[in-house]
Amino acid sequence: MRSDVGQFDFVSPASLDAVLERLAAEPGVHTPLAGGTELMVALNTGRLQQHSLLNLQHLSELRFIRVEAEAIHIGSGTTFTDIRRSEAIAIDLPLLSQAASWTGSVANQNRGTLGGNLCNASPAADSPPALLAYGATVTLVSSHGTRTLPYSDFHLGYKRTALRPDELLHTISVPTGWSGYRQYIRKVGTRNAQAISKVALAAMARVDGDRTSRVIGDIRIGAASLADRPVRCAAAEAAVRGKLVNETTVRAARTALAGEAKPIDDIRSTATYRAHVAANLLEEFLRSLVG
Amino acid sequence: MSLVQLTVNGTRQQVDVPPMKRLLDVLREDLALTGSKEGCGEGECGACAVLLDGVLVNSCLVPALQVNGSRLCTIEGVSTEGRLHPIQQCFLECGGAQCGICTPGMILATQHLLDKYPHPTMEQIQEGLAGNLCRCTGYMRIFEAVQEAAKVA
Numbered sequence: 422m423r424s425d426v427g428q429f430d431f432v433s434p435a436s437l438d439a440v441l442e443r444l445a446a447e448p449g450v451h452t453p454l455a456g457g458t459e460l461m462v463a464l465n466t467g468r469l470q471q472h473s474l475l476n477l478q479h480l481s482e483l484r485f486i487r488v489e490a491e492a493i494h495i496g497s498g499t500t501f502t503d504i505r506r507s508e509a510i511a512i513d514l515p516l517l518s519q520a521a522s523w524t525g526s527v528a529n530q531n532r533g534t535l536g537g538n539l540c541n542a543s544p545a546a547d548s549p550p551a552l553l554a555y556g557a558t559v560t561l562v563s564s565h566g567t568r569t570l571p572y573s574d575f576h577l578g579y580k581r582t583a584l585r586p587d588e589l590l591h592t593i594s595v596p597t598g599w600s601g602y603r604q605y606i607r608k609v610g611t612r613n614a615q616a617i618s619k620v621a622l623a624a625m626a627r628v629d630g631d632r633t634s635r636v637i638g639d640i641r642i643g644a645a646s647l648a649d650r651p652v653r654c655a656a657a658e659a660a661v662r663g664k665l666v667n668e669t670t671v672r673a674a675r676t677a678l679a680g681e682a683k684p685i686d687d688i689r690s691t692a693t694y695r696a697h698v699a700a701n702l703l704e705e706f707l708r709s710l711v712g
Numbered sequence: 713m714s715l716v717q718l719t720v721n722g723t724r725q726q727v728d729v730p731p732m733k734r735l736l737d738v739l740r741e742d743l744a745l746t747g748s749k750e751g752c753g754e755g756e757c758g759a760c761a762v763l764l765d766g767v768l769v770n771s772c773l774v775p776a777l778q779v780n781g782s783r784l785c786t787i788e789g790v791s792t793e794g795r796l797h798p799i800q801q802c803f804l805e806c807g808g809a810q811c812g813i814c815t816p817g818m819i820l821a822t823q824h825l826l827d828k829y830p831h832p833t834m835e836q837i838q839e840g841l842a843g844n845l846c847r848c849t850g851y852m853r854i855f856e857a858v859q860e861a862a863k864v865a
Contacts, residue, residue, distance in 0.1 A: 423753070426730045426732045426733045426734070426737075427730045429730070429731070429732040430731075431714075431731035431732045431775060431777050432731070432777075433777060433780075454775070456773075457773045457774060457775060457778070458755055458773055461734070461755070461772070461773040461774070461775065462754045462755060462773065464732065464734075465734070465753040465754060465772060465773075466753070466754065474732065476775075476777060476778060478778050479778070502767075525755070525843070526756075526758065526842050526843020526844075527768055527821070527824070527825075527839070527840055527842070527843055528755070528758060528761055528768045528769050528770045528821070528843050529755055529770065529773075529843065531767045531768055531769055532769055532770075532773065532774070612842075
């Protein structure tokens, strides 16, 4: 059943400060709405619980890609199309560029924003695995000031984030300088466009040593749909860091990943399938390191 | 209610609607432009796609307030002076339209695609139309129509 649109309040504050003032004045009452690709679906299916919405879509203050020496800073109101168009992101953060390209369809990428995607906090979202692998940080703003935290601390549980009721996600900062790393991302879903992931993995590794002894100097793995939130796979990373790339290491990585994965059964897939395929993806990546 | 002013297919319009009313419903109910169709109502099928300030969007996911001051092109604005646009002509000639529900969105997605890539590869065509579902044609005739349109547009 569709919602009665007449029952929803929706206003466009003139500036970011005006948005933050509204959020501070009545914490928890107002919900920001940017591209609408998630909240409008909830509205159309009668699931939208929030009845007072604040428009962010017109705020150019939140829509930017700023390239600095050691990081690319992305405004929360930046669309997936903006991300795909960024040459700097394509070169320095190819996993994020790739994830943006299979987020929804072209029409959804034209509206949907990175900040909205992260705040919607789906465990299956496309951009989080890449952001986790790159070790991104997020900056949250409120009328009282700003705070920055590792993106890996942003998701607290299923659809729960570290955002306080008066806070807004402002910037996603992603470290660059990965030229020594092999990078990998793969989404397993019914199809790339529109389909929500059954499971997805982003991984990057620096391989040290010569041809005869290739050692994994560093590895960073982010996953979607392996837990109630997007997760960094610390156990799998620890299992292979400093190890030679060989059969023993591949088996250890699979075992460690299976141990830390906590997927669920749902309409898109089963827990067993997700855990197994995630291990296959990790194995695929590890084997590519010796190629 | 919110007063929303916008230019639709070159004509200035003003509507007084609930701010969260879907652009799709504003078009169909308030402006009597019923070319844009509702398929899924969840942004997955592309039947309601229109060009908003030149950019392809699903009108079922756009609240009315967000189009204030915008320029909109719907399927009704694609042809000029009663003559089909080359994209429409190619869909017609190649059999790219059958039941017609997806066609308005397909045409606008094609227009958006050809604006970006005047000579698209098959991969670009498939990706550009991946958000538009068609239950009749099996897509091949649509892809053919887009390739033909790229030659003549």
